[in-house]
Amino acid sequence: MRLIRHNMIKIFKEDxxxxxxxxxxxxxxxxxxxxxxxxxxxxxxxxMLLGEPGAQRVESTDxxxxxxxxxxxxxxxxxxxxxxxxxxxxxxxxxFGIVSNDTISPASKQRVDALEGLLRTALCRARAMVVQQxxxxxxxxxxxxxxxxxxxxxxHYFFFTQGIQSRSYKDWEAMQRAISEAEEQLRVRFSDEQxxxxxxxxxxxxxxxxxxxxxxxxxxxxxxxxxxxxGDGALHSALFRRMERxxxxxxxxxxxxxxxxxxxxAHMLTFSNKKESSAFLxxx
Numbered sequence: 001m002r003l004i005r006h007n008m009i010k011i012f013k014e015d016x017x018x019x020x021x022x023x024x025x026x027x028x029x030x031x032x033x034x035x036x037x038x039x040x041x042x043x044x045x046x047x048m049l050l051g052e053p054g055a056q057r058v059e060s061t062d063x064x065x066x067x068x069x070x071x072x073x074x075x076x077x078x079x080x081x082x083x084x085x086x087x088x089x090x091x092x093x094x095x096f097g098i099v100s101n102d103t104i105s106p107a108s109k110q111r112v113d114a115l116e117g118l119l120r121t122a123l124c125r126a127r128a129m130v131v132q133q134x135x136x137x138x139x140x141x142x143x144x145x146x147x148x149x150x151x152x153x154x155x156h157y158f159f160f161t162q163g164i165q166s167r168s169y170k171d172w173e174a175m176q177r178a179i180s181e182a183e184e185q186l187r188v189r190f191s192d193e194q195x196x197x198x199x200x201x202x203x204x205x206x207x208x209x210x211x212x213x214x215x216x217x218x219x220x221x222x223x224x225x226x227x228x229x230x231g232d233g234a235l236h237s238a239l240f241r242r243m244e245r246x247x248x249x250x251x252x253x254x255x256x257x258x259x260x261x262x263x264x265x266a267h268m269l270t271f272s273n274k275k276e277s278s279a280f281l282x283x284x
Contacts, residue, residue, distance in 0.1 A: 007059055008046065011038055011072055019076035019126075022115065037079035045075055049130065049148060053138035067133035074126040081119050085112065120169040128155035140204030149203045152186075152195070152217055153179045153224040178228035185227075185235060186220055190247055191260035212253045219243045 013031040016038070046055055061068045131148050139145050158172055187195050198216065201209035210217075219242060226234040234240060247254045257263050 008042065008055075009059055009068070009072070011042065011075060015072045016076050016080075019073040020080055020119075034079055034083055037083045038075060041075045041079040041082070045071070045078075049127075049144055050134070051139070051142045051144040053136070053142060054134050054144060057134065057136070057139065066129060070126050070129040070133065074123065074130050077119055077123045077126055081116070081123065084115070084119070117168060117170070121167075124155060124169045124172055125159050128159050132156040132160075135203060135205040137204045137206070140200065140202075140206075145203045149199060151179050151183050152198060152202070152220045153183065157221055175224075175228060179224055182224040182227035182234065183220070185232075186223065186243075187262075189244070189262060189266070190254075191257055191262035193260050194247075194254055194257040194262075197256050212250075216243065216246055216254075219246065 013028065016031050016034065050058060058068055058071050063069070127148075131154070134145070135149075153175075155172065158175065159167055183195070197209075198213050198220075200206075201213055202217065219239065223234055223239055223243065226237060226239055230237075247257055251258055
């Protein structure tokens with residue numbers, strides 16, 4: 001169901017140019033050409049990402065705050081990506097071009113492709129920042145939060161926390177398989193229920209639980225990186241054994257885990273036949 005709001009934020013030409021330096025133009029025609037896509041992207045993100053709690057946060061936030069700044073950037077970049085190949089790398093009232101001998105000529109495919117790569121990376125970074133800023137008790141329990149924070153290894157961690165500025169959207173796409181496979185192994189070992197509780201604490205920015213879960217979260221992210229490099233060899237690493245010791249040794253923190261089938265499986269004792277046993281187990 002579409003979220004209907006009367007005080008939806010507005011995006012102006014200045015927001016567009018601030019979000020996309022390549023979109024700076026003295027001509028209003030360029031912004032006007034892109035504006036229908038901006039409106040569509042704005043409505044889409046209100047429904048898909050913000051929900052009611054997120055919308056209230058964005059609308060009540062000052063223009064200078066990161067949440068509103070990056071949300072507007074996210075909308076503008078997304079909108080521009082949807083139409084820029086129809087515009088024809090300098091953006092003027094007559095379209096894209098490159099300056100050559102005081103004239104505007106069409107940009108090469110290589111330049112346009114390079115611009116698209118930069119825009120898609122900017123989109124990832126803006127989305128990561130918006131989600132990071134939205135984390136709260138109210139937004140964290142929404143369907144939107146669950147859809148945008150599916151894994152402990154987050155987009156924000158990938159682009160901003162590790163300090164590698166050269167990462168691109170292609171690098172992020174290449175990590176998706178490792179993220180899914182590695183975190184599935186964590187769910188098998190420590191249970192869906194326990195991992196879901198860690199994710200809930202992260203989405204809700206639960207300070208108390210995140211202090212307790214913080215060590216596990218970092219180890220889980222390190223495990224994903226190790227999985228990306230070494231595949232299932234990560235299961236035999238000192239890092240994985242350290243995670244096991246942490247969870248097994250802190251039942252007061254990981255209090256859900258002991259109630260799960262994953263715990264039972266990990267602690268299943270091998271039955272041995274003894275004289276005093278009431279029954280005997282035969283193999284074969």
